[in-house]
Amino acid sequence: MASYTISVNGNSLAVDSRDPDQPLLYVLRNSLGLTGAKFGCGLGQCGACTVIVDGEATRSCQMPVAAAVGRKITTIEGLGAPDKPHPVQAAFIAEQAAQCGYCTNGMVMTSTALLARNGKPTLGEAKEALAGNLCRCGTHQRILRAVMRVAGRVAP
Amino acid sequence: MTALLSRRTLIKSGGAMIVGLSLSGRGLAQVLPAAEAALGKTVDAGELDGFFAVHENNSVTLFCGKVDLGQGLRIAIRQMAAEELGIGVDRIAMVEGDTALTPDQGATAGSSGIMRGGVQIRQAAATAREALIRLAAERLGQPAEALEAVNGEVRPKAGGKGVGYGALIGNKRFGLKLDAKAPLKDPGTYVVVGKPLPRPDVPEKVTGHHTYVHDLKVPGMLHGRILRPPSIGAKIIEVDEASIRNIPGAQVVRLNDFLGVVAEEEWDAVQAARTLKARWSESATLIGHDGVRDWMRAGPFMADEGLTKKGDAGASLAGAAQRVSGTYYWPLHTHGSMGPSCAVADVRDGKATIWSASQATHRLRLTLAKILTLQPENVRVIYLDGAGCYGMNGHDDASADAALLSKALSRPVRVQWMREDEHGWDPKGPPQLLALEAALGADGRIAAWRTEMWIPKATAGLPNIPLLGPAEAGIAQVQGISTGLISQNAGPMSYNVPNVEVVVHWLKDSPLRPSNIRAPGKIANCFAVEGFVDELAAAAKRDPVEFRLDGLSDPRGIEVLKRTAALLGWKPRPSPGPGGLGRGIAYVHYKNNETYVAIGMEAEVDRASGAIRVHRIACAHDCGLVINPDALRQQIEGNILQTLSRTLFEEVTFDRARVTSVDWASYPILTFPDVPAVLIEVIDRPREPPLGAGEAATTPVPAALANAIFDATGARLRNVPFTPERMKQALARGAA
Numbered sequence: 001m002a003s004y005t006i007s008v009n010g011n012s013l014a015v016d017s018r019d020p021d022q023p024l025l026y027v028l029r030n031s032l033g034l035t036g037a038k039f040g041c042g043l044g045q046c047g048a049c050t051v052i053v054d055g056e057a058t059r060s061c062q063m064p065v066a067a068a069v070g071r072k073i074t075t076i077e078g079l080g081a082p083d084k085p086h087p088v089q090a091a092f093i094a095e096q097a098a099q100c101g102y103c104t105n106g107m108v109m110t111s112t113a114l115l116a117r118n119g120k121p122t123l124g125e126a127k128e129a130l131a132g133n134l135c136r137c138g139t140h141q142r143i144l145r146a147v148m149r150v151a152g153r154v155a156p
Numbered sequence: 157m158t159a160l161l162s163r164r165t166l167i168k169s170g171g172a173m174i175v176g177l178s179l180s181g182r183g184l185a186q187v188l189p190a191a192e193a194a195l196g197k198t199v200d201a202g203e204l205d206g207f208f209a210v211h212e213n214n215s216v217t218l219f220c221g222k223v224d225l226g227q228g229l230r231i232a233i234r235q236m237a238a239e240e241l242g243i244g245v246d247r248i249a250m251v252e253g254d255t256a257l258t259p260d261q262g263a264t265a266g267s268s269g270i271m272r273g274g275v276q277i278r279q280a281a282a283t284a285r286e287a288l289i290r291l292a293a294e295r296l297g298q299p300a301e302a303l304e305a306v307n308g309e310v311r312p313k314a315g316g317k318g319v320g321y322g323a324l325i326g327n328k329r330f331g332l333k334l335d336a337k338a339p340l341k342d343p344g345t346y347v348v349v350g351k352p353l354p355r356p357d358v359p360e361k362v363t364g365h366h367t368y369v370h371d372l373k374v375p376g377m378l379h380g381r382i383l384r385p386p387s388i389g390a391k392i393i394e395v396d397e398a399s400i401r402n403i404p405g406a407q408v409v410r411l412n413d414f415l416g417v418v419a420e421e422e423w424d425a426v427q428a429a430r431t432l433k434a435r436w437s438e439s440a441t442l443i444g445h446d447g448v449r450d451w452m453r454a455g456p457f458m459a460d461e462g463l464t465k466k467g468d469a470g471a472s473l474a475g476a477a478q479r480v481s482g483t484y485y486w487p488l489h490t491h492g493s494m495g496p497s498c499a500v501a502d503v504r505d506g507k508a509t510i511w512s513a514s515q516a517t518h519r520l521r522l523t524l525a526k527i528l529t530l531q532p533e534n535v536r537v538i539y540l541d542g543a544g545c546y547g548m549n550g551h552d553d554a555s556a557d558a559a560l561l562s563k564a565l566s567r568p569v570r571v572q573w574m575r576e577d578e579h580g581w582d583p584k585g586p587p588q589l590l591a592l593e594a595a596l597g598a599d600g601r602i603a604a605w606r607t608e609m610w611i612p613k614a615t616a617g618l619p620n621i622p623l624l625g626p627a628e629a630g631i632a633q634v635q636g637i638s639t640g641l642i643s644q645n646a647g648p649m650s651y652n653v654p655n656v657e658v659v660v661h662w663l664k665d666s667p668l669r670p671s672n673i674r675a676p677g678k679i680a681n682c683f684a685v686e687g688f689v690d691e692l693a694a695a696a697k698r699d700p701v702e703f704r705l706d707g708l709s710d711p712r713g714i715e716v717l718k719r720t721a722a723l724l725g726w727k728p729r730p731s732p733g734p735g736g737l738g739r740g741i742a743y744v745h746y747k748n749n750e751t752y753v754a755i756g757m758e759a760e761v762d763r764a765s766g767a768i769r770v771h772r773i774a775c776a777h778d779c780g781l782v783i784n785p786d787a788l789r790q791q792i793e794g795n796i797l798q799t800l801s802r803t804l805f806e807e808v809t810f811d812r813a814r815v816t817s818v819d820w821a822s823y824p825i826l827t828f829p830d831v832p833a834v835l836i837e838v839i840d841r842p843r844e845p846p847l848g849a850g851e852a853a854t855t856p857v858p859a860a861l862a863n864a865i866f867d868a869t870g871a872r873l874r875n876v877p878f879t880p881e882r883m884k885q886a887l888a889r890g891a892a
Contacts, residue, residue, distance in 0.1 A: 018404065019423060026423045035371035036364020038543075040494050041575040045820040048494055076364035085363060092362040096354060096786060099794055100226030100544030101361030102494040108362055127828040134820060136494050137226055137544045138797030140831040142790070156833060 006068045008032060009078030020066035025049045027065050028075060036076035036105050040134075047106035047133035051075050057113035076105050079112060088112045091146040095155075099137035106133045111147045120151045194257055201259035204287070204330040207280040208241075212326030214308045216241065216248045221261030222273035223253040224357070225515060226544040227850050228787030229269040231355045235783055236274045239348040240281035240341060242305030243321065253517040253539030263516035265547065265672060266640070267750070267848020270783055274846065282338035284330065291324045343781065343842035350840065352786035357541075369513045369540035370498045370572060377500065379422040380561045380571040381429035383415040384581055384624070387813035388668075389439040399433035408432065409564045414628035416561050418569060426574070440812035443667045449485055451667065452589045452610040458662040459613070464647050467655035472604030476595030480695050482688055484592070484874045486680030487807040488666075489585040490817075491673055492825060495543030496573035497550030497582070501558035503528060504566050508535045512555040513542025516620075520552050523620040524559055527631055546674040546798070547640070548621065550582040556625040576818040583621055583671030584808055586612045586639050588680035590646065592688045600696040601706060604655035605648050607685070611677065612670060613662035614639045621671050639670045641747075642677020645855065648685060649748050651707030668810065675851035678746065679799060679858060680876075686742035686859030687874065690731065690866060699728035700741055700863060710745065712752045715839065716776040717743050720754035723774035723835045731867040736760060737771065738868025742856035751779040751852035755796065759864040761871075763887055766880030768804065768865060770832040777836065777853055780844035788849050792836050795853035801826030803858040805877050 001016045008028070015031045023042075028034040028051070040048030042061045049061040052074040079086035085093060088111050098104045107130065114121055114129040121129065126147040135143070145155040194217070200206045201221070209217045218237050224230035230250060238245045251257050253264075261273045285305045292310035293300040296319065304313050311318025343349070360366035385391075392413050400406045406419040406428035417428040443451045473479060500511040508528055514520045517537040525532040542551050550573055558571040573581070589610040597603035615636025622633045647658040693703035701721045708714050724739060732738070741756045756774040761767070777792050805824045809817040817823035862873045871886035 017423075018421075019427070022423045026421075026426075029371075030422050034364070035368075038368075038370065038495055039572065040496075040543075041820060043575060043819055043821075045575075046494060076362075080363055082359035082363050082365055085359065089359075089362045093354070093359050096358055096790060098226075098355075098358050098361040099228075099790060100494070100541065101357070101366060102368065102543035104361050105364055127831065130828040132827075134494065134825060134827065136492050136546075136798065136825065138794035138801075138826075139790070140797055140826075140828055141793055141834055144828070144831070 004065050004069050006065070006073060007071065008034070008073045009075060015065065017065045021064045023061050024051070024063040024065055024068045024073070025060040028060060034075045034077050038102055038105055040103070046103070047110060048103050050106035050109040050133070052109055052113050055113065055116060057110045076108055079108070086112065088115060088146070088150055091149040094149060095142045095146040097139055097142035097146045099139050103133065103135045107135070107143050111143070115147070115150050120153065121147065123148060123153070123156055197257065199255070199257065199259050201261060201276065202334055204280055204283050204332045204334055206259040207277055208284050208330070210321045210325050212322040214247065214320045214322040216243060216321070218248050218250045218277065219258040220250055220252050220273065220277060221258045221518065222264045222269045223515065223517070223539045224541070225264060227269065227791055228355055228784065229274065230357055231353055232270055232783040232787055233274045233277055235348045235351070235353060236278040237281040239346055240278050241285050243308040245348060245353060247308055254536070255517050255521045256536045260518035263519060265515055267851045269848070269850065270846050271848050274783065278340065279336060279338060280334050282340050283332060283335040286335065286338050287330055287332055288321055288324050292319050295319055295324065346842070349783055350842065351784065353784060355787060367540060368495070369500065369511050369542050370495055372500050372511050372540060372570070374500060374502060374568045377568040377570055378418040378420060378565065379425040380416050380418045380558065380569045381425045381574065382557050382571060382577065382625070383417070383429055383432060383434060384577060385413065385439070386436050387439040389441050390436040393435040393437060396433040400428045400431050403428045403431065409561050411560060411564065411629035414560060414625050416557065418561060418565065442810055442812050444811050445487065445807065445809045448487070448587050448667050449589060452587065452663060456664045458664045461660050461662060462657070463643060463660055464649070464656050464658035469604045469606045469655040469657035472655040473593060473595050473606060476603060477598070478596040478695060479593065480596070480691055481591070481593040482691055482872070482874055484590045484680070484684035484687060486588040486683060486876050488587050488668060489673060489802055489806050490579055490808055490823060491546050491549035491582050492823065493543040493545050493549050493578060493582070496575055496578040497554035498542065498570070498572040499551065499555040499558040500568060500570045501555065501562040502568040503559055503562040506530065506534055508559060510535070510537045510555050510559055511540050512537055513540060513545065513551040514555060515545060515548060519620055520555060523552070523623065524556065527556055527626045528559055528563055547676070548583060548671040550578055552620065553581070553624045556623040560625050560629060579818045579823055580815040581624060584668045585673035586642065586666045586670040588642065588677060590681065590684040592684055594688065594692055596692060596696050600698055602648060602651060602653045602692055605653050607646050607658040608661070609643070609646055610661045610663060611642050612637055612639055612666035613664065621669065637666055637670050638672065639666070640672030640676025644681065644747050645678045645744060646681040646685065648689065650710065650713055650743065650745050651689070651704070652709055653707070668808065668815065674798070675854045678851070678855045679802070682742065682744050682855035683858035683862070683876065686744070686856055687862045690740065690859065690863040691872065694731050694866070697730045700731055701726055702728055704741070704743055712778050713743065713745055716752045716754040716778050717741070719776035719837050719839070720756045720774050723776065723837060724756045724758065724772065726756065731863070732870040733867045735868065738864045738866070740860045740863025740865070740867055742859035742863060744852065744855045746852035746855065751777070751847045751849060753777050753853045753856055755853065755856040755860040757860040757864040759861060759868060761865060761869050761883060766883035766887070768878055768883060770800065770861065772833045772835065774835045775837070775853055776839060777849070778839040778841065779847040779849045779852065780841050781846040782838060782840040783846055785838055785840070788838055789836050791849045792853045793834055795851065796834055796857055797826060797831065799854040799857035800861070803861055803876055803878060804830070807877050
């Protein structure tokens with residue numbers, strides 16, 4: 001059983017993993033109790049497991065724990081809490097941009113990464129950034145409105 | 157916290173929920189109301205105590221048999237209760253779908269959450285309010301008529317000191333039957349119902365703090381994965397348990413052809429499932445998706461049935477000068493839940509607790525009791541949110557999987573399906589085939605109409621659809637298929653057609669295990685009927701909106717149609733139009749007696765690639781009394797976009813052995829770049845009963861799009877999905 005020191009939400013944490021290829025997602029959810037990131041497909045196709053790694057929206061189901069060492073990882077729990085939400089989370093709340101909410105983690109994390117590198121995305125840029133994040137309930141419009149709200153643009 | 161929130165409780169820790177002997181300081185609205193102290197309470201839906209408990213601190217717990225699958229009844233039903241009870245929604249905690257605590261209000265299905273579940277709870281709340289006023293009348297020495305229930309207290313209408321609900325009955329039982337005659341408040345006085353109150357679960361969902369069944373951890377829990385057969389119906393020949401001996405703690409559980417693995421660590425369970433060597437028999441019993449249409453025409457059939465007979469459609473069609481016909485096909489669909497199905501089961505010492513995202517926990521309890529050979533009273537099913545399911549997806553199967561593993565090992569087991577399990581094995585929306593024929597009269601109206609359809613027949617009285625795990629394990633279940641009420645809305649019932657015949661050829665089976673999926677059957681039926689109405693309007697060279705209005709007599713139907721047309725700035729003219737951007741419209745009176753919806757769409761087609769681009773979608777929606785207009789709009793948005801996805805992209809593919817669309821690459825759905833603008837107008841009718849909104853707005857979507865495409869191109873699409881390939885073929889055929 002090897003130990004890996006990873007940086008999650010500003011904390012340096014040692015986690016054990018028998019398999020260096022264990023995806024970061026399982027480590028976050030099971031070893032660290034950070035269950036905000038969700039298992040959706042395990043194939044990098046849906047985005048439910050998205051975390052921010054060194055500023056990039058990253059599929060945690062595709063990143064081996066060994067590859068996460070030395071990277072700066074932010075999970076949705078690291079952004080804010082229900083009583084103190086991050087501005088992107090606050091915009092999602094204001095727009096009520098969740099139905100079942102299973103994809104929401106990926107929507108929030110991908111939007112946060114987008115807005116960090118481009119504070120004023122157009123609607124088209126937001127759609128493009130979120131193109132790899134799937135939602136089955138049909139909450140797309142509200143998610144886009146939340147991103148436009150943070151960008152200070154007129155909602156679609 | 158109230159006495160209901162006891163020491164042995166459900167608490168949250170670091171985003172995961174852990175069952176343990178501890179307390180949490182979270183607020184009433186956030187915490188899953190811990191329930192053990194309430195165990196033993198009645199779950200009788202005829203008893204007021206079945207639904208409500210009033211606590212000494214003036215808070216209330218509402219025990220709701222319906223569950224929030226993402227559709228927002230977690231706020232809407234609270235609003236209905238708060239309004240009648242005279243207390244703020246923030247003072248009401250809600251327990252959902254716990255068979256030990258909540259009455260059986262039926263499955264959360266068929267758009268019944270508000271219109272049946274909420275209405276029943278509203279009546280219970282009115283009963284409670286009247287009881288509280290009677291208690292206060294005694295306490296205050298005033299006549300009941302002089303008192304009112306407001307903000308959690310009963311007080312004299314004329315002013316003066318009131319008495320809180322907690323002081324009146326806190327922590328004591330009402331001991332009353334539900335009073336069907338308890339007066340309801342005048343909608344003109346509503347202060348909570350009709351307000352766009354935010355949903356209580358959204359802040360937790362967008363911060364990663366909401367507890368899904370996938371996030372539940374119980375002490376001593378193992379992680380399980382199931383190895384479904386490589387082909388449907390295959391049998392195990394041999395399992396090489398030694399093949400996973402390098403994975404620490406991994407164990408095989410085999411019950412006949414039910415094969416699972418467990419491990420202490422989830423990743424080890426995943427690896428064990430991938431590594432385990434098993435030999436299976438071959439099986440090739442399926443039709444294959446390309447063969448479904450022919451198979452539906454050929455049978456075998458259960459029966460033929462006439463659903464509607466009005467006038468003499470046969471004679472009228474035979475003698476008609478202008479006849480039109482068209483055949484419409486709807487393929488199999490998956491629920492496509494974003495999260496693979498999951499459940500946690502603890503089956504030990506003759507008792508079972510199963511945490512499940514089932515839409516029908518009471519029904520599942522009876523099913524699991526049979527599977528586990530336990531008495532139902534020793535089985536408890538507790539609802540926790542799953543990924544949105546839109547009908548019965550794999551959650552019930554995963555519950556049975558977890559229960560079988562837990563029983564075999566006498567330890568709690570969490571089972572989560574993998575993506576290929578969900579796409580491959582969730583019960584599917586069944587295929588539908590409709591052949592339509594109609595005659596136009598000399599007046600340009602529909603003179604006669606005949607619908608002939610081929611659909612699988614649901615097995616009468618089937619308690620639950622046969623679940624995978626028990627079937628593989630050889631545990632007896634009632635066999636049969638379940639599809640929901642898929643024959644509704646298959647005729648032109650709204651349009652005053654004098655001669656109508658609707659007949660159905662009931663198929664004995666379905667190509668893959670079916671279940672109810674959102675608006676069962678009615679999306680395909682409305683696709684056919686409203687697409688065909690458009691074909692008739694075009695044959696009559698009449699404007700599609702005017703053609704429909706000419707036949708409609710229900711003023712609520714007329715209003716949604718007119719408002720939708722107005723939202724798109726509709727100018728009357730026949731279809732097809734001049735090319736470029738096309739517009740189409742479709743209408744439904746859901747189940748012929750529920751919600752009214754019209755949907756209009758603007759779309760264009762790239763003739764070279766066959767790509768369809770939807771620009772704007774408009775919807776006017778009348779579901780009677782609106783409980784929460786924002787939650788309602790969200791349901792309408794979701795109905796529209798999900799069905800746009802089903803129409804444009806989706807078809808379950810399968811060969812002779814297995815489903816082959818087992819991920820999001822082989823079963824694509826709508827993505828953000830495809831999302832059009834959606835304009836919604838909600839019509840509130842406070843004096844009308846509240847109707848369902850979880851399904852109705854799905855149904856006109858495919859026809860509205862097909863009609864817009866016809867308007868743009870003159871080509872008619874009658875097969876879903878509207879792939880670029882199909883579009884190009886239709887364009888090559890030219891105007892239909």
